Amino acid sequence: MASGAAISYRLRARDGAARSGVLHTARGDVDTPAFMPVGTHGAVKAMTPRQVAESGAQMVLANTYHLSLRPGEAAVEKLGDLHAFMCWEGPILTDSGGFQVFSLPNKEISDAGVRFSHEVSGERVELTPERSIEIQNALGADIIMAFDECTPFPADQTLAGTGVRRTLSWMERCLRAHRRSADQALFGIVQGSTYEALRRECAVALASLDLPGYAIGGVSVGEGHELLCRITSFTAPLLPEDKPRYLMGVGLPEDLVAAIGFGIDLFDCVIPTRYARSASVFTRRGRLRLTHRRFRRDAYPIDFSCDCEACAGGVTRAYLHHLFAANEILSAILCSIHNVRFYQRLMEDARSAIAAGDYDAWREEFLAHYRETA
């Protein structure tokens, strides 16, 4: 990686707008396109760190907002850093906390930052660009995110414009506040809602800062698959080619394969683990809800083609149906292991298809099978 830079990105293959590459970090490489499992409170839900690593995941995401409330970044720092705290030796990305505070009910947004009520203590606190970076510097993730204004959906052009203006001004403050640029890469976030002109304005301004990576934010806020595709398709090409591109909080398998086609490199989402806990599992032939009666005596694995600890270990749909009925924690564990592995295999297959130069054909075939029973 470039001397003095926390990370570097090397493009390996290109197929139309789709790209495959490798993100070098001091804690290991991440093959892209990559999916990051989410460890909100410093733990990928219902999975041990070893199981997360065995899924093929090379980087995980943790939430600045939640960790700053509990246990507090000082407690994490006391134990070394977030890697030591959550027993994850590979690269970690922390978000800025912006997405969470913008979804709180009693927030007050100003040019200074966002004021809100502390979930644990109840007192009124403020999250600012400076404070977000201070927390993220203390947590010590390999990639940290700028504190942006996450525009709600839908938003009129004025509101979206204010979001872009604030996001750009806060970006400058984040850069000034950042104390660990040698070992933490600070990514900028493109806002602008559904407005191409605003997205362009934001992307161009951020690109001029020569940041180590760029994210598309303000998605996964209820806009739906079509609008997500539209936003991604016109925003991704505005981002520098030699830097990683991260689509925040996305999404379902159909969202991911579309976004990869538009040139996205990084994803994170709670879907694989959240769906697992409510008995929704992903297969090559679509999603199954294992609590349905039809799985009571189903002796098949979740997915014949899967090599996860559950599918390869003889776990049947009938057994999982039973575990959900009996309210056994093991149901969430096994389905989380499976779903996270499903997402990682999806990324592996996408990377291979891009390398082979037949990404579009692979995606069409994947979608044709995936929609069979979904």
Added chain:
Amino acid sequence: MASGAAISYRLRARDGAARSGVLHTARGDVDTPAFMPVGTHGAVKAMTPRQVAESGAQMVLANTYHLSLRPGEAAVEKLGDLHAFMCWEGPILTDSGGFQVFSLPNKEISDAGVRFSHEVSGERVELTPERSIEIQNALGADIIMAFDECTPFPADQTLAGTGVRRTLSWMERCLRAHRRSADQALFGIVQGSTYEALRRECAVALASLDLPGYAIGGVSVGEGHELLCRITSFTAPLLPEDKPRYLMGVGLPEDLVAAIGFGIDLFDCVIPTRYARSASVFTRRGRLRLTHRRFRRDAYPIDFSCDCEACAGGVTRAYLHHLFAANEILSAILCSIHNVRFYQRLMEDARSAIAAGDYDAWREEFLAHYRETA
């Protein structure tokens, strides 16, 4: 193993009354003294089958009562047997269901069996010796238990005497009902409450049947450590030396090391997994409650001497304290892995001490350290 017998027991070493041996089964050997983790609904709570195996556990217990209600033994049989169902290739022991139905509120006990209300359907059903064996034959565990009358504690001598009489008569009915003696070993259970004469009467009568193994039941019902020790100390020597001896539902580490000293070979208990879920973890220096504030910044592993996935993987007490505070499933997972491994190491150390001929000294040293902070 003896031709035609489902299991056999070979004594390896003796040290006073304590003994170490090996239980041969068609699905693998079990080194004794052995502790069986409990998989009530066909799953050791919060642990994958692989994690159970990695703990060193060689045999697990599953509950006939719970499995017969849900998913029903026919569903288990449809998938092969209990081993296939719960993805556990090693030996399994099923209890008779007696202990569970005797603890139900609206049961009616007669010489025929026990009538109770079905937890799921609500209808009035009966569990008899014949029905219990029928279910256990269908589940297909390697060791199955006779349907006995579990005398409550305290019980007067008349009540305890009735329990022994019924237990012996039901034992005969279990033997007649048993259809798979070639591949399932049926153990008898000694009842008799706290009365030495009754325990002797029951043990002598059962011993005359030349069963493949013997259990001491009617313990772990609130009698406490001292009475448990007294019952075990006078009952264990009444059992045949060449057959495995199983103390049912016991217990805490101090109970186990005492009972091993009286010549017990097999144990099962929900304590390691149940305590784990409420943040109680076992260490060589006693039990810790990880939700206590003093662990908030504690960078130590649960137990320095432990080699479990959590302790060896860098998990700190502070991280677990945080996971419990954040209500993360991973807290239960990691503490269950640790506690079950603690119990297995306790058994390993006891076996080594017996082999070395210094069991009493080892037990005294274990207890001296264990009580330091408990």
